[in-house]
Amino acid sequence: xxxxxxxxxxxxxxxxxxxxxxxxxxxxxxxxxxxxxxxxxxxxxxxxxxxxxxxxxxxxxxxxxxxxxxxxxxxxxxxxxxxxxxxxxxxxxxxxxxxxxxxxxxxxxxxxxxxxxxxxxxxxxxxxxxxxxxxxxxxxxxxxxxxxxxxxxxxxxxxxxxxxxxxxxxxxxxxxxxxxxxxxxxxxxxxxxxxxxxxxxxxxxxxxxxxxxxxxxxxxxxxxxxxxxxxxxxxxxxxxxxxxxxxxxxxxxxxxxxxxxxxxxxxxxxxxxxxxxxxxxxxxxxxxxxxxxxxxxxxxxxxxxxxxxxxxxxxxxxxxxxxxxxxxxxxxxxxxxxxxx
Amino acid sequence: xxxxxxxxxxxxxxxxxxxxxxxxxxxxxxxxxxxxxxxxxxxxxxxxxxxxxxxxxxxxxxxxxxxxxxxxxxxxxxxxxxxxxxxxxxxxxxxxxxxxxxxxxxxxxxxxxxxxxxxxxxxxxxxxxxxxxxxxxxxxxxxxxxxxxxxxxxxxxxxxxxxxxxxxx
Amino acid sequence: xxxxxxxxxxxxxxxxxxxxxxxxxxxxxxxxxxxxxxxxxxxxxxxxxxxxxxxxxxxxxxxxxxxxxxxxxxxxxxxxxxxxxxxxxxxxxxxxxxxxxxxxxxxxxxxxxxxxxxxxxxxxxxxxxxxxxxxxxxxxxxxxxxxxxxxxxxxxxxxxxxxxxxxxxxxxxxxxxxxxxxxxxxxxxxx
Numbered sequence: 001x002x003x004x005x006x007x008x009x010x011x012x013x014x015x016x017x018x019x020x021x022x023x024x025x026x027x028x029x030x031x032x033x034x035x036x037x038x039x040x041x042x043x044x045x046x047x048x049x050x051x052x053x054x055x056x057x058x059x060x061x062x063x064x065x066x067x068x069x070x071x072x073x074x075x076x077x078x079x080x081x082x083x084x085x086x087x088x089x090x091x092x093x094x095x096x097x098x099x100x101x102x103x104x105x106x107x108x109x110x111x112x113x114x115x116x117x118x119x120x121x122x123x124x125x126x127x128x129x130x131x132x133x134x135x136x137x138x139x140x141x142x143x144x145x146x147x148x149x150x151x152x153x154x155x156x157x158x159x160x161x162x163x164x165x166x167x168x169x170x171x172x173x174x175x176x177x178x179x180x181x182x183x184x185x186x187x188x189x190x191x192x193x194x195x196x197x198x199x200x201x202x203x204x205x206x207x208x209x210x211x212x213x214x215x216x217x218x219x220x221x222x223x224x225x226x227x228x229x230x231x232x233x234x235x236x237x238x239x240x241x242x243x244x245x246x247x248x249x250x251x252x253x254x255x256x257x258x259x260x261x262x263x264x265x266x267x268x269x270x271x272x273x274x275x276x277x278x279x280x281x282x283x284x285x286x287x288x289x290x291x292x293x294x295x296x297x298x299x300x301x302x303x304x305x306x307x308x309x310x311x312x313x314x315x316x317x318x319x320x321x322x323x324x325x326x327x328x329x330x331x332x333x334x335x336x337x338x339x340x341x
Numbered sequence: 342x343x344x345x346x347x348x349x350x351x352x353x354x355x356x357x358x359x360x361x362x363x364x365x366x367x368x369x370x371x372x373x374x375x376x377x378x379x380x381x382x383x384x385x386x387x388x389x390x391x392x393x394x395x396x397x398x399x400x401x402x403x404x405x406x407x408x409x410x411x412x413x414x415x416x417x418x419x420x421x422x423x424x425x426x427x428x429x430x431x432x433x434x435x436x437x438x439x440x441x442x443x444x445x446x447x448x449x450x451x452x453x454x455x456x457x458x459x460x461x462x463x464x465x466x467x468x469x470x471x472x473x474x475x476x477x478x479x480x481x482x483x484x485x486x487x488x489x490x491x492x493x494x495x496x497x498x499x500x501x502x503x504x505x506x507x508x509x510x
Numbered sequence: 511x512x513x514x515x516x517x518x519x520x521x522x523x524x525x526x527x528x529x530x531x532x533x534x535x536x537x538x539x540x541x542x543x544x545x546x547x548x549x550x551x552x553x554x555x556x557x558x559x560x561x562x563x564x565x566x567x568x569x570x571x572x573x574x575x576x577x578x579x580x581x582x583x584x585x586x587x588x589x590x591x592x593x594x595x596x597x598x599x600x601x602x603x604x605x606x607x608x609x610x611x612x613x614x615x616x617x618x619x620x621x622x623x624x625x626x627x628x629x630x631x632x633x634x635x636x637x638x639x640x641x642x643x644x645x646x647x648x649x650x651x652x653x654x655x656x657x658x659x660x661x662x663x664x665x666x667x668x669x670x671x672x673x674x675x676x677x678x679x680x681x682x683x684x685x686x687x688x689x690x691x692x693x694x695x696x697x698x699x700x701x
Contacts, residue, residue, distance in 0.1 A: 042538045046548040081372065123471055127395035134403035138375065141410050145368055153414065160411045164404060171399075184392075184471055213528075308538040309531070 016119050020097050028258040029059040035303050042307040069247035074148055077244065081146035086245070086252035089139020093259035096132045099125040100266055101187045103276045103288045117288065118187065125186035126174050126271070130167075133222070133263055136256055137163045140224070140231060143253070144241035155240030158314070159231035162221055165321035166228075170218035172329035176211040177271045179336045180204050190275030197279040202272040207336045212272045214329050219267070221321065223260040225302060227309040228317060235311075265298035347387055354380035367413045371406060378402045392471040547700050549675060552689040556678035558666055558696070564624045564639035567617050569660045577605055577661070578636035581612040585628035585637050593621035594628060607634065615657040619645060640664040641672065644689065665691065675699050 033048065033056070040047025048055025073082055103117030122128050137159060144156020178184055180201045181192040193200050202208045221228035232240030242253045269275060273294050276287035312320070353376065360373035378401045385394035478486050524530070549555045559565070570578050581598035599613035606612075628637050642664050645652070666672065670693060677695035681688040 038542065041542045041546065044541050044544070044547045046546045046550070049548075049550070050553075078366075078368075081368070122391060123469060124391045124395045127392070127399060131395050131399035131403055134399065137403075137407060141407065141414075142368070142372065145410075145414055157411065157414055160407045160414075164407055164411070167404060304535060304538060304542070308534045 012115065013119065016115075017098075020119065021094060024094055024097060024259055024262075025255075027262060028255050029063065031258045031261070031299070032062060032254075033059045034299075035306075038300065038303040039307050042304070063251075066247055066251045071247045071249065072244070074244050076148045078146035078148065081142045082244075083249075085139045085143035085146060086249045086256075087139070088142060089136050089256040090252045090259075092132045092135040093256045093263065096129050096263050098122075099128045099186060100263075100270065101125075101190055101275065102291055104187075104191075106288075121185060121187045124184050126178060126184050126189065129186070129263070129267060130171060130174055133260065134163065134167060136260060137222075139253065139256060140241045143245065144231075147241075147244035149238075149244050151238040152241050152243045155231040155233075155237050155243070158233075159224060159241060162224070162228065162230060162317060162321075165318060166218040166221040166325070169214050169321060169325035169329055170222060172326070172333060173211045173215035173218065174271070176207065176214075176329070176333060176336050177201055179333075179340050180208070180211075182340075186270055190270055190277065193274040194277050196281070197274075200272065200274040200277070200279075207332055207339065208272065210328065210332050211336075212268070214325055214332070215271065216268065217320070218325060219264040220302070220305070221317065223257065223264055225257075225261065226306040227312050229311060230314055230317060233311060261299060261302055262295070265295045265302065268298050269294040343387060347384065350380045350383045350387070354384070368410065371410050371413060374409075375402055375406050378406070390470055390474075392474055545700065549700075552678060552680040552687075554678060555675050556689050556691040557699070558670070558672050558674050558676050558691060558693070559641050559643065560673040561641075561668075561671070563641050563643070563672065564626050566619075566640050566642040566645060566664070567622075567628070567655065567660055568638050568640040568642075568664045569615065569657060570636055570638060571661070572607060576607050577611060578607055578634045579612050579615060580606060580608045580634055580636070581610050581615070582633060584631040584633065588627040588631035589622075590625060590627060591621045591623055593618040612657055615660070617655050617660070618653060619655060620650075620653045638668075641666040647686065666693065673699070 036058070037047040037055075039045075046055075048058035051057045051061045073079060098119045099122050101118035101121070105114050106117055107114050140159040141156045144152040144154075144159070147153070177189060181189040183189055183192065189201075197203060200208075202212050220226075224231050230240075231237075232242065234240070237243070242250055245253060269291065276291040278285065278287070278290050357373040357376040357380070361370045361377065364370050364373065378397060382394040382397040382402070385391070385397060549557060551557065572578055581596055583596045583598070586592070586594040586596045595614060595616050595618075596612055597614040598610050600609055601611045602609050624639060626639050629635075629639055674696040675698070676691040676693055678689050678691045681690060
């Protein structure tokens with residue numbers, strides 16, 4: 001007969017995983033809507049308008065369309081990897097959230113039980129997040145290769161080259177954060193930024209903003225967003241790695257992409273902007289709201305960037321990665337180390 | 342209890358490792374290798390070493406395999422080339438492998454593979470294995486650590502030199 | 511950043527603090543917070559063109575309700591695409607301003623290029639290019655506009671100044687789609 005508290009802990013874990021997964025599954029729906037609205041308003045248009053009030057039902061219309069579309073597998077495609085690739089893109093996007101802390105502790109009203117607002121506090125959390133989110137690239141590579149299409153293949157190649165180049169810079173910025181916060185655990189990193197605004201890693205002058213810039217640029221490149229969305233450069237590659245995908249398989253790629261966007265926003269908040277810590281003392285605002293507010297700001301920021309900047313050329317992308325970001329992060333690493341002695 | 346996940350991971354790792362060397366297609370091989378490496382990472386977690394697991398996924402699965410795939414996709418290695426690699430080495434390789442397996446088996450049965458754990462008990466490792474690892478690396482094993490670093494540096498410089506020579510021609 | 515270029519400190523600082531990005535981002539943020547330029551056509555708004563607009567033909571009557579058209583066929587002669595057909599006839603019942611009226615006055619809208627030569631040629635200002643521009647339909651029946659249809663007064667009266675956005679309602683019925691503009695509720699265009 002196992003311990004009752006063990007069973008309760010296990011049940012709690014399952015519930016938390018279930019809740020997080022459900023939220024993540026549903027999240028792309030509002031995100032597509034918001035992205036199209038932001039795109040519309042930045043281009044002085046309205047965005048979705050006709051499906052439902054203010055176009056609010058547009059994501060559901062899109063979803064129905066995607067479900068009803070024919071599922072095409074190209075005749076000469078590598079069937080095994082072609083079918084597996086969307087899942088390989090999607091799975092890491094979900095698994096990453098096992099380590100992400102959304103808040104510290106929360107007492108459930110009425111039954112007075114403390115619940116931690118994270119699934120697992122790993123002592124190598126930051127490494128875990130970087131490693132797992134890096135796995136999403138396999139979906140792109142295998143999807144591109146197995147389609148048996150030149151555009152998709154070039155898209156996959158580009159994504160792998162881009163990923164390798166920028167992973168280094170992103171890891172360096174993670175090292176910087178670890179130096180600033182003296183821990184690999186995301187929970188400890190957030191706790192070390194407690195207090196007010198000035199304790200946030202971003203405001204650890206002069207190195208904080210530099211680390212943040214490196215992290216931001218590198219992450220943008222890793223999740224293949226504008227201005228680094230060369231793997232799906234529609235000007236030259238059709239639709240890039242997902243040229244041959246249709247219907248729900250394509251939707252899985254989009255899902256992974258949106259979740260990656262959320263992951264990067266969450267990681268920016270956790271690593272540099274104090275997680276759920278309030279910028280200054282405001283009573284009655286629960287920490288989770290601060291966290292969500294910051295994440296939403298970041299998501300908006302990424303969409304805003306997307307509809308502002310043009311796409312970089314491929315050689316520019318490589319130059320930024322290897323000749324600017326990596327040397328800058330090396331110098332910054334030395335400065336951070338000296339400041340932290 | 343811990344044996345069950347270990348056997349699951351180990352079985353998948355061995356099966357996919359066999360897949361790596363038996364499939365004809367190089368990209369499929371890379372895919373199976375990726376699965377093997379992930380399973381090994383999972384076994385690292387069972388061995389109370391999440392740091393090694395994360396690094397395994399990060400470096401091998403995340404970077405090395407991607408580079409490998411990049412090369413495979415660009416070069417488009419055909420099936421003939423794969424066959425060519427098995428010309429006459431089998432005569433030497435098979436006995437060598439058998440001897441090695443026998444050696445490993447002997448060591449496992451004799452209990453000689455396990456290094457003494459010393460003061461690194463489970464209680465020490467569960468909470469802060471990363472800290473323990475870092476301290477050991479930078480104090481007790483500093484010299485081998487530095488040797489390995491220099492070796493890696495040499496390889497790095499060597500790779501650059503090879504490419505530079507090629508460019509001059 | 512090529513090596514030959516002389517490193518300008520000022521340029522470098524500009525690059526380091528991302529001035530170009532900030533400029534671009536502030537412009538797009540400005541666009542984001544200002545209103546949209548899209549007309550909510552056909553649900554809520556409709557663009558009423560200026561008087562000079564050349565839309566669907568309309569045949570006018572004088573103040574006594576007599577047809578101005580005298581079937582002189584000048585419009586069909588002036589038409590560069592020969593899309594206007596006029597067949598005259600005698601009529602002394604006072605239908606037109608003269609005894610010669612049009613038996614058939616039809617325009618083939620598929621061929622018409624809305625150049626306005628017909629209204630220039632017209633000696634009695636009978637044919638005008640009006641302000642109705644919703645000419646699309648789901649079959650080819652509406653391509654040919656007959657005299658009877660064109661004699662109906664157009665939706666925007668000639669005296670209305672135009673160049674404004676009017677409130678509108680969208681009416682979908684088996685007879686077809688219609689966007690009805692309310693000319694009393696107008697506003698300036700947003701661009």
